[in-house]
Amino acid sequence: MSLFNARSAGTIYKQELLRAFRTALQSILAPVLTTSLYFVVFGAAIGGQMQHGMDGVNYGAFIVPGLLLLTLLGESTSNASFGIYMPRFTGAIYELLSAPVGVAETLAGFVGAAATKSLILAAIILTTATLFVDYTIVHPFYALGFILLVSASFSLFGFILGIWADSFEKLSVVPMLILMPLTFLGGTFYSIDMLPQPWRTVALANPVVYLVNGLRWTFYGKSDVSIWLSLGLTLAFLAACVALIAFIFRTGWRLRN
Amino acid sequence: MTVHLPAMENILEIRGLTKTYKGGFTALNGVDLDIRKGEIFALLGPNGAGKTTLIGAVCGLVRPTSGTIQAFGEDMGRHWRRLRARIGLVPQELATDMFEPVMRSVTHSRGLFGLSPDPARIEAILKSLSLWDKRDTQIRALSGGMKRRVLIAKAMAHEPELLFLDEPTAGVDVELRRDMWQQIAEMRERGTTVILTTHYIEEAEEMADRVGIIRQGEILMVDDKDAIMKRLGRTEAHIVLTEPLSALPDAFSNYPITISDDGLTLTYRGGDGAGQGKADVAEITKALTRQGIDYQAIDQHESSLEDIFVDLVEGGRQEQMA
Ligand SMILES: Nc1ncnc2c1ncn2[C@@H]1O[C@H](COP(=O)(O)OP(=O)(O)OP(=O)(O)O)[C@@H](O)[C@H]1O
Numbered sequence: 417m418s419l420f421n422a423r424s425a426g427t428i429y430k431q432e433l434l435r436a437f438r439t440a441l442q443s444i445l446a447p448v449l450t451t452s453l454y455f456v457v458f459g460a461a462i463g464g465q466m467q468h469g470m471d472g473v474n475y476g477a478f479i480v481p482g483l484l485l486l487t488l489l490g491e492s493t494s495n496a497s498f499g500i501y502m503p504r505f506t507g508a509i510y511e512l513l514s515a516p517v518g519v520a521e522t523l524a525g526f527v528g529a530a531a532t533k534s535l536i537l538a539a540i541i542l543t544t545a546t547l548f549v550d551y552t553i554v555h556p557f558y559a560l561g562f563i564l565l566v567s568a569s570f571s572l573f574g575f576i577l578g579i580w581a582d583s584f585e586k587l588s589v590v591p592m593l594i595l596m597p598l599t600f601l602g603g604t605f606y607s608i609d610m611l612p613q614p615w616r617t618v619a620l621a622n623p624v625v626y627l628v629n630g631l632r633w634t635f636y637g638k639s640d641v642s643i644w645l646s647l648g649l650t651l652a653f654l655a656a657c658v659a660l661i662a663f664i665f666r667t668g669w670r671l672r673n
Numbered sequence: 674m675t676v677h678l679p680a681m682e683n684i685l686e687i688r689g690l691t692k693t694y695k696g697g698f699t700a701l702n703g704v705d706l707d708i709r710k711g712e713i714f715a716l717l718g719p720n721g722a723g724k725t726t727l728i729g730a731v732c733g734l735v736r737p738t739s740g741t742i743q744a745f746g747e748d749m750g751r752h753w754r755r756l757r758a759r760i761g762l763v764p765q766e767l768a769t770d771m772f773e774p775v776m777r778s779v780t781h782s783r784g785l786f787g788l789s790p791d792p793a794r795i796e797a798i799l800k801s802l803s804l805w806d807k808r809d810t811q812i813r814a815l816s817g818g819m820k821r822r823v824l825i826a827k828a829m830a831h832e833p834e835l836l837f838l839d840e841p842t843a844g845v846d847v848e849l850r851r852d853m854w855q856q857i858a859e860m861r862e863r864g865t866t867v868i869l870t871t872h873y874i875e876e877a878e879e880m881a882d883r884v885g886i887i888r889q890g891e892i893l894m895v896d897d898k899d900a901i902m903k904r905l906g907r908t909e910a911h912i913v914l915t916e917p918l919s920a921l922p923d924a925f926s927n928y929p930i931t932i933s934d935d936g937l938t939l940t941y942r943g944g945d946g947a948g949q950g951k952a953d954v955a956e957i958t959k960a961l962t963r964q965g966i967d968y969q970a971i972d973q974h975e976s977s978l979e980d981i982f983v984d985l986v987e988g989g990r991q992e993q994m995a
């Protein structure tokens with residue numbers, strides 16, 4: 417028998433997407449509303465006061481990639497973590513564990529679905545943004561590639577979170593207390609060039625800085641840091657998540673007693 | 674080393690299976706068990722005996738601490754992928770995505786096991802479990818007994834050759850229980866080997882070809898159902914008399930009867946688990962009436978699982994001492 421059963425993977429993928437549509441209000445409408453609020457507050461109200469924009473880009477447009485990333489990180493993580501945590505919590509995971517399904521099918525199904533949701537969300541947010549600001553994307557293909565990469569990486573990260581968590585509290589604590597602050601401090605709404613020393617150097621230790629700047633470069637061709645470093649770090653993060661998940665499946669940690 | 678019987682004979686061979694959970698509790702202790710192809714095997718044991726752990730170890734939910742499991746003649750650990758495709762599991766707990774409609778949930782199960790959709794097959798399964806009318810209903814809106822049947826349908830969706838049913842009749846009323854016994858018998862007729870767990874002797878008696886008795890992680894005995902019932906079945910009856918007797922009348926000396934110190938209660942302990950005990954008690958009451966001995970109450974029951982364990986364990990001790 418083959419090492420990858422596409423039908424099993426496809427079944428998980430479809431199931432997960434269906435589950436998302438069941439909660440469409442929460443998974444689609446909520447992020448759209450939040451993003452719109454950010455545009456109103458930061459883009460229109462504050463950005464209106466900033467005559468010169470940021471890095472030569474109109475402030476409202478400047479925050480588009482940052483806002484997109486803010487949503488992508490949060491939603492990819494929470495979608496994938498809930499996807500695997502819920503069956504663990506209810507016991508329904510017995511079926512997956514007793515099926516002829518390995519780590520590859522499981523990841524393709526759960527992470528693929530979470531990443532797909534993130535892509536749909538990205539498209540909706542970028543469309544919503546056009547209602548508030550004028551922006552163009554300098555490197556649209558790189559932008560798509562980068563969005564894909566970030567969605568996949570953080571879906572993998574969320575998957576690990578959903579396996580690690582043994583309570584709903586732990587499930588929400590990581591996105592709330594780690595991801596969210598890092599994203600806000602990671603130059604979502606400003607260029608880290610604006611920070612005085614030593615904060616500028618400190619900010620460079622925040623991995624989200626590299627994600628935001630990578631995405632911002634694909635939009636406007638400008639970045640505070642080397643985009644190669646951005647790409648390298650993102651790929652390294654993805655590889656680390658995949659390796660960790662492979663290890664989890666081999667040991668059965670938190671999945672099999 | 675034992676000589677291996679032809680591979681056709683045993684569908685499952687478990688050797689020295691031990692499971693010690695993280696906290697240090699040993700739920701299975703060196704279990705050896707063979708399941709024959711095509712049989713209905715009942716694993717009988719009290720709460721916490723290790724039944725679910727045993728099933729989990731075969732189905733991939735529990736990682737054995739030591740021991741080997743062979744299914745269809747191949748090692749489960751090495752060939753899990755192709756072997757699991759031939760095994761089905763109905764868990765003890767009613768756990769599944771309750772917001773899914775029945776039909777989609779069962780279809781999903783088939784896909785998860787890597788099989789192409791087969792609506793006709795799913796329809797047949799749902800009809801055989803009287804779920805066809807409910808195919809578009811969300812599972813959460815079904816009664817407990819129906820939910821359990823949905824889980825059975827899900828486990829049958831990939832047409833397993835070996836099916837585990839962990840307490841299939843838990844929470845199912847008497848009438849439905851008979852229904853379910855019937856359905857399990859039909860599965861066997863279609864060639865599926867069924868391993869089920871139960872707390873109830875009657876259930877094992879009703880359905881199984883062979884019975885294994887498990888307690889505290891150890892298999893105490895495995896035998897044909899009839900043999901087990903003969904060996905372990907007991908009827909116990911207490912007959913409360915209206916007037917005390919000074920001694921047991923001679924007419925009853927052929928029966929295993931004792932009389933209480935106050936002369937008011939006759940206690941019968943005997944039978945063979947196949948109806949002999951009940952017939953004896955009927956004869957005894959008739960004889961009492963014939964002799965003009967009046968009684969005011971009869972309390973009669975078949976030996977419980979606990980009685981059987983006491984017997985088995987005491988029997989084991991006597992054998993050891995002999
Ligand atoms: N995940 C676990 N961690 C620690 N101990 C466990 C775990 N699962 C089960 N046990 C213990 O192992 C023993 C056997 O449990 P198991 O569920 O296999 O029993 P069972 O025969 O199925 O019982 P029941 O008839 O109540 O379903 C019990 O004492 C139980 O407390």
Ligand SMILES: [Mg+2]
Nearest residue numbers: 724725765839
């Ligand atoms: Mg159990």
